[in-house]
Amino acid sequence: MQWHSMSEFLAMGGYAFYVWGSFGVTFGCMLIEMLLLNSRRQRITQAVKQEAF
């Protein structure tokens, strides 16, 4: 463990904006991709169900 306190961890040695920004952008993009894909999947499966009945 590299950190002595929560605030030290959050401060990232003064690079907080850059480090948390990078991690935020990365996982934010992945999350958005999954949400967009999920809505596409729901739209299509609904259309297929409509077609089946």
Added chain:
Amino acid sequence: MKNIDIKSNMQTSKFNWLQYASPKIFYPLAGKLIPWCLAGAAILIAYGLYLGLFVAPTDFQQGEGYRIIFVHVPAAWFSMFLYLLMALYAGLGIVLNARLSYMMATAIAPTGAMFTLVALVTGSLWGKPMWGAWWVWDARLTSELILLFLYIGYFSLQAAIDDKSRADKASAVLALVGAINVPIIYFSVKWWNTLHQGASVSLMNAPAMAAVMLKGMLVMAIGFWLYSIAVILIRVRCEILERDSKAAMFRQD
């Protein structure tokens, strides 16, 4: 030329297993793999974050700022690797005239573009504190930006051509020609004098330090790989449904 025309008409035939039955077999198989890949991705990414944020020591030169490496490098690797995979499927599509290959190439592109964008943005966030600039026109950064444009070109070309099979072929050619950019990105730091650092792993000083950093990066990379497989399989299933079911008719209006 006559023969080719007849062959392309045959593509819509339901009795050709490569064209129709193969996606039909592939669809449930992909469905079974998705939850395992998602679970594996979640576990490995969580472990990679733990290694990168808690276990890995402070860098002697860049302080805590270097921790961006744990997302930047895996994202950059997959921006290139997924492009090569997309080009490979596009090439297979042309050689085998297999629709599933084209669908795979189509399904890979958005995830590859997403990782390219992530690599560029996290690189920018790393460049600002270390180099003092958000962006420089250095060979590594410029060739990575071209990669993003290639992905965008690939989508745009597919969207611009109404006939799906023609769109597949045209975009496949673009994907294959653009693949030349990947070795250029990879070797740019060797071929040109770039501001971007070379192979990042060898830059670490003490071997013990390099080991845990490398482990964190590799764990994160495998997590990104499983994530990529999962989203690509979900997307290719959407693609199969859109193209092969009559649902396509609902979507056209």
